[in-house]
Amino acid sequence: MTGIGFEERVTALELDMQSMKIAIGMVDNKVERVRADVRQAQAANTRMIQAVRDDMTEFRQEVSVRFDSVDARFDAVDSSFTHIDARLDRMDSRFDAMDSRLDRMDSRFDGMDSRFDRMDSRIDEVVSLIRGMADGRAQGVTSVN
Numbered sequence: 001m002t003g004i005g006f007e008e009r010v011t012a013l014e015l016d017m018q019s020m021k022i023a024i025g026m027v028d029n030k031v032e033r034v035r036a037d038v039r040q041a042q043a044a045n046t047r048m049i050q051a052v053r054d055d056m057t058e059f060r061q062e063v064s065v066r067f068d069s070v071d072a073r074f075d076a077v078d079s080s081f082t083h084i085d086a087r088l089d090r091m092d093s094r095f096d097a098m099d100s101r102l103d104r105m106d107s108r109f110d111g112m113d114s115r116f117d118r119m120d121s122r123i124d125e126v127v128s129l130i131r132g133m134a135d136g137r138a139q140g141v142t143s144v145n
Contacts (some may be wrong), residue, residue: 004012
């Protein structure tokens with residue numbers, strides 16, 4: 001046997017084993033550091049997610065307050081329009097009452113107009129009678145002479 005002796009091979013294997021253990025220890029160390037980094041990243045992500053949730057909650061509350069404010073404004077405008085609508089309804093009823101009064105006055109004037117027409121025709125009759133009588137007297141006076 002011309003090769004390496006048993007002890008030399010065992011020593012080389014022990015050195016290789018030792019190197020492997022060191023390499024495994026380094027890998028384990030790196031794995032632990034990566035795990036710690038991942039845990040820190042997870043904790044940071046959790047904090048960031050919680051911060052985003054808090055910001056969203058705050059934003060939702062601000063939006064809700066703003067919408068409540070806008071809703072209150074719309075309610076005030078709606079109330080104003082309701083008040084204006086009621087006033088317009090009252091004005092409309094007043095105009096209807098005035099229109100009714102004017103219709104009654106118009107019918108009264110129509111009645112008065114027909115009375116005046118009858119009076120005119122009676123006056124015309126009386127005037128024609130008076131003229132007829134005056135013409136008859138005048139003819140009687142001229143014929144007597």
